[in-house]
Amino acid sequence: MKRLLILGGGTAGTMVANRLSRMLDSSEWRITVVDRSQTHYYQPGFLFIPFGLYTKQDVIKPSRNLFAPGVEFLPATVDVIDTERRQVHLSEPARTLSYDFLVIATGAHIRPDQTPGLLEHEWRRSIHEFYTLEGALALADRLRRWKGGRLVVNVVDNPIKCPVAPLEFLMLADWFFREQGIRERVELTYVTPLSGAFTKPIAAQRLGHLLEEKGIHVVPDFMVERVDPDAKKLIAYDEQEVEYDLLVTVPLNMGDEAIARSGLGDVLNFVPVDKHTFVSPKHPEVFALGDAAALPTSKAGSVAHFAAECFVENFVRYVDGLEMLHKFDGHANCFIESGFGKALLIDFNYDVEPLPGRYPLPGIGPLTLLEESEANHWGKLLFRWVYWHVLLKGESLPLPALMSMAGKWTNGKGGRRYEHVAA
Amino acid sequence: MTTKVLEGYTVEVNEEGFLLSPEQWNEDIARAIAREEGIEELTPQHWQVIRWCRENAVNGRSPTLRQITAGTGLSTKELFALFPKGPAKKVARIAGLGKPEGCV
Ligand SMILES: Cc1cc2nc3c(=O)[nH]c(=O)nc-3n(C[C@H](O)[C@H](O)[C@H](O)COP(=O)(O)OP(=O)(O)OC[C@H]3O[C@@H](n4cnc5c(N)ncnc54)[C@H](O)[C@@H]3O)c2cc1C
Numbered sequence: 001m002k003r004l005l006i007l008g009g010g011t012a013g014t015m016v017a018n019r020l021s022r023m024l025d026s027s028e029w030r031i032t033v034v035d036r037s038q039t040h041y042y043q044p045g046f047l048f049i050p051f052g053l054y055t056k057q058d059v060i061k062p063s064r065n066l067f068a069p070g071v072e073f074l075p076a077t078v079d080v081i082d083t084e085r086r087q088v089h090l091s092e093p094a095r096t097l098s099y100d101f102l103v104i105a106t107g108a109h110i111r112p113d114q115t116p117g118l119l120e121h122e123w124r125r126s127i128h129e130f131y132t133l134e135g136a137l138a139l140a141d142r143l144r145r146w147k148g149g150r151l152v153v154n155v156v157d158n159p160i161k162c163p164v165a166p167l168e169f170l171m172l173a174d175w176f177f178r179e180q181g182i183r184e185r186v187e188l189t190y191v192t193p194l195s196g197a198f199t200k201p202i203a204a205q206r207l208g209h210l211l212e213e214k215g216i217h218v219v220p221d222f223m224v225e226r227v228d229p230d231a232k233k234l235i236a237y238d239e240q241e242v243e244y245d246l247l248v249t250v251p252l253n254m255g256d257e258a259i260a261r262s263g264l265g266d267v268l269n270f271v272p273v274d275k276h277t278f279v280s281p282k283h284p285e286v287f288a289l290g291d292a293a294a295l296p297t298s299k300a301g302s303v304a305h306f307a308a309e310c311f312v313e314n315f316v317r318y319v320d321g322l323e324m325l326h327k328f329d330g331h332a333n334c335f336i337e338s339g340f341g342k343a344l345l346i347d348f349n350y351d352v353e354p355l356p357g358r359y360p361l362p363g364i365g366p367l368t369l370l371e372e373s374e375a376n377h378w379g380k381l382l383f384r385w386v387y388w389h390v391l392l393k394g395e396s397l398p399l400p401a402l403m404s405m406a407g408k409w410t411n412g413k414g415g416r417r418y419e420h421v422a423a
Numbered sequence: 424m425t426t427k428v429l430e431g432y433t434v435e436v437n438e439e440g441f442l443l444s445p446e447q448w449n450e451d452i453a454r455a456i457a458r459e460e461g462i463e464e465l466t467p468q469h470w471q472v473i474r475w476c477r478e479n480a481v482n483g484r485s486p487t488l489r490q491i492t493a494g495t496g497l498s499t500k501e502l503f504a505l506f507p508k509g510p511a512k513k514v515a516r517i518a519g520l521g522k523p524e525g526c527v
Binding site: 201221223225237267 | 487488489494512522524526
């Protein structure tokens with residue numbers, strides 16, 4: 001019997017386990033998933049909770065029910081990975097598992113402890129976050145009672161999961177406070193370490209106006225050093241300051257401490273792997289998928305999904321000593337909720353930045369790339385059902401895993417050609 | 424895409440003056456871009472940071488500030504003193520690497 005051990009039963013781990021349970025011979029393979037949480041979270045849904053659009057029940061399910069019958073689910077915490085002996089030490093309950101192949105899918109978590117001032121007496125009072133379920137619920141409670149003032153959304157540093165979520169939060173906040181009739185009493189500000197809210201040339205050109213129209217201010221190039229919870233201000237390394245009444249922080253995102261303890265991570269505990277095949281350059285039987293991997297693409301569920309599709313096809317060849325033919329291209333496909341029942345959609349990969357066009361059917365859509373539409377909004381809402389009932393089960397959507405240029409407009413409206421795309 | 428002549432070398436740059444191909448970079452070009460950024464002289468500490476970033480660039484993209492501090496042993500404050508106002512972006516430009524970007 002050979003053992004495939006999967007660490008983390010979130011988006012990536014669950015999809016990989018369920019797919020491989022169908023593809024690998026169960027008389028030869030034992031597939032085990034370890035996760036310290038017995039609840040599976042639909043994290044994209046956290047965005048809607050602060051505005052009362054989703055409840056807790058909309059975003060959780062017991063993990064156990066999500067695995068195919070051939071998958072063994074073991075609730076436990078990964079303590080350390082011993083790549084020499086090909087073993088993983090678990091705690092709660094303490095146990096050691098051996099593996100022939102290991103998939104690390106332990107994701108990324110927020111680390112408010114990494115910025116002085118966040119996790120002190122004002123945490124969950126005037127300082128909130130929506131990257132955890134508890135955080136999103138606490139913020140919902142706060143927003144319901146809020147009378148207005150300066151609301152600041154700050155991204156501490158990149159990379160973060162779902163890099164568009166902070167912008168979506170602000171655009172939904174604009175809508176929410178208008179609905180509440182207090183928009184004129186609320187100032188919305190986005191404070192980012194990047195040079196602007198949109199940094200890719202074509203997206204910046206097409207979407208730059210959106211935030212302005214919604215009255216959302218942007219403070220760029222702001223690298224926060226600490227937060228003064230009493231004076232209620234963000235202080236940057238270069239002494240710039242931004243004052244707030246209500247701070248919604250996206251704290252530093254890091255990989256799990258178990259990765260650091262095992263000596264497998266970079267400075268943020270993300271695991272460096274080959275960007276096309278996910279294999280570790282140091283350990284040929286170790287792979288990292290999803291947010292846990294250090295890859296030059298977004299940390300998003302859609303990336304985890306496309307990556308899982310490529311990975312399983314490769315894996316069944318790799319274990320037989322065959323070449324890995326499917327080269328992952330960094331494909332990401334993300335809805336951006338923009339408020340008032342509309343959303344945007346972006347589709348990109350390692351080499352091609354988000355472009356305008358139609359998706360998935362060229363010329364038809366119904367979804368619109370880099371352009372607001374109601375169809376995109378319904379796509380985003382429908383996605384929750386698709387996630388639970390199709391993607392996690394390891395079923396396929398009729399969409400290609402690799403990005404396609406079909407349907408993308410590489411000519412600007414005025415006939416200007418986007419040269420770097422044509423190459 | 425436009426081209427620009429720096430110290431006699433013709434290089435391709437984007438609208439913000441970032442080199443489009445890291446291969447076109449050399450130390451003379453770095454000094455010229457540094458002067459444009461208001462850094463008259465590149466000290467050994469500047470070079471330490473620039474070299475580390477070039478060696479650790481992924482996909483031609485400069486490392487993040489946190490990676491730079493961990494990799495070079497310099498503190499964030501020191502980086503701000505060396506490359507005032509947005510060191511991540513400044514180092515990227517001087518080192519001939521892509522600007523730190525988001526996904527949109
Ligand atoms: C607010 C928000 C909005 C988002 N919106 C979108 C969106 O619109 N579209 C999109 O595509 N993506 C979105 N995402 C991102 C998406 O949720 C993640 O990219 C995706 O879940 C990554 O999957 P993963 O399997 O890598 O990690 P996860 O799904 O986070 O799973 C990691 C698992 O590992 C377990 N684990 C970690 N460490 C250990 C350990 N030491 N021992 C045992 N178990 C461990 C955890 O319990 C967890 O179950 C959003 C995320 C957030 C937070």
